[in-house]
Amino acid sequence: MIDSLTFNHAARILASISADQRADTALRFYFESHRYLQPPVKRHISRTVFVYFRWLTWLDSKASAQKRLEQALSLQEAFDADPKVIKAEALAARAVPEWLASEMETPADYLRQLQRDPALWLRARPGQAAALAKSLFAAEVTELAPDAVRFTGVQDLFKTEQFKTGEFEIQDLGSQLVGLAAAPKPGETWWDACAGEGGKTLHLADLMKNKGVVWSTDRNAKRLDTLKRRAARAKLFNYRAELWDGSAKLPTKIKFDGILLDAPCSGVGTWQRNPHARWTTTPTDVAELATIQRQLLETVSGSLKPNGRLVYAVCTLTRSETTAIANAFTEAHPELEPQPVLGKTPQLTIWPHEYNANGMFIAEWKKKK
Missing domain, CATH: 3.30.70 (Alpha-Beta Plaits)
Incomplete structure (x- = not known):
């Protein structure tokens, strides 16, 4: 049984969520307008909302909002006590949308991981x-x-x-592994092409020991402003932030020692952390994003120096956005040689149930002399 305070807040947030607004975005907006809520209360409310979407297809759609919330929390409590209380067949049928089976393997351990609270x-x-x-x-x-x-x-x-x-x-462990795969050296020049709010830029800059430079580009100026604030707090200054919309008009004519393309993707790898997205992401989204990913790879790859390295990363696990992209790119670019990722294979998949982290895909190439 959830307390009335958590129920009231969670019910209001659920009522505000639609296919056009992610649950985490709705939570952020709600907490911004309810600043009096203390961090422990916010965490409890957030968890309740995420648990609801984690178990959405198990809930009685005809029941009241309170009853559905109670059902979800009861299912979570039973699952946490014994994950095998929910059969693998039920997880395969209910934990993820039906279309996902055509895009990736969904082993039972992976599905069980999706139903746990994220690290x-x-x-x-x-x-x-x-x-x-x-x-x-x-x-x-x-x-x-x-x-x-x-x-x-x-x-x-x-x-x-x-x-x-x-x-x-x-910074999630999966994201940290991307920076480690890039492994920039002090004094090098790197391009973080889709930098967002700068998590990977800061990691690259840290690994470079504040020497050299990281060009950080994104199409969203507010994200770059956040990057600048984070960099100032971390006392990292070896970066340059520039707006770039992903078009053929590049932000600079510089040739880089390394390029990190953390491309826009469907986010399937984050479904443990954001279960609402399981029910809003569509195959059309995946196909459209794969087109963008191909275009971005083609665009940025021309900015590599000889011996320069290109790292492609996405927080998704769908074939269309991972192996299909990497294999086609390798076939089209004989001048780029696939490289081992973190000392392993040229294409590495970070599975949530193996790393207790967001799912990621990483591929790497080196430009021949």
Whole structure:
């Protein structure tokens, strides 16, 4: 049974969500207009909303909003106690939309992972993961990435002294692995072509030890403003932020040692964190985004130096946006040689159930001399 405060807020948020507005966006808008809510209350409300969409197809559509919320939380409680209480067949039929089967494998372990609360990952400054984990108390390091810290506490991280002084960024483990795959060296010139709010730009800049430069481009000026604020807090200055809409008119004529294309995608890899998107993403979205991804790869690849490296990353797992894109690009560009990703295969899939992180796909090429 959920408390009345959480129910009232969650019910209002659910009523405001539509196919045109993501649940996380609705939550952000709601909390901006209800600033008096304390962080623990916000977390409880957010979790209730996400649990609702996680178990949406199990709920009685004719029941009241309160009853459906109670059903969802009861299912979550039972699943957390014993994941096998929900049969694999039921998960395959209900946890994801039917069309997904034509785009990717959906093993039972993956589907079970989608029904769990997602991990919260932090990226410490290089070499400081153990110290950060100790200072935050409820946190632990991992062998999967040298600077990754999994936070398990309840305090408001944005109000901690460690955050204010730039000792960490909130960045999912999957995203951190992209930066590690890029592995830029101090003094190099890199291009983060679809930088967004700068999570990967800051990681590249950190790995470069504030030497060299990262060109950070995005079509959204507000995102770049956020990038600049984050960089200032982290005391990272080896970047240059520029608007770029993805067109053939490039932001610079510079040739780069490395290019990271974290392309727009369907976000299927984030469905554990954003379960509402399972029911709003369509095959048409996937097809349209795949077209954009192909175009962006073609556009940015011409800006590589000889021996330069191109890293393609998407937080999705669909074939149309991952292996199909990478294979076709390799076939069309014999001058670009596929490279091992993180010492493994030229194409690496980060599965949520294997890494306890967002699903990611990473491919890498090196331009021949």
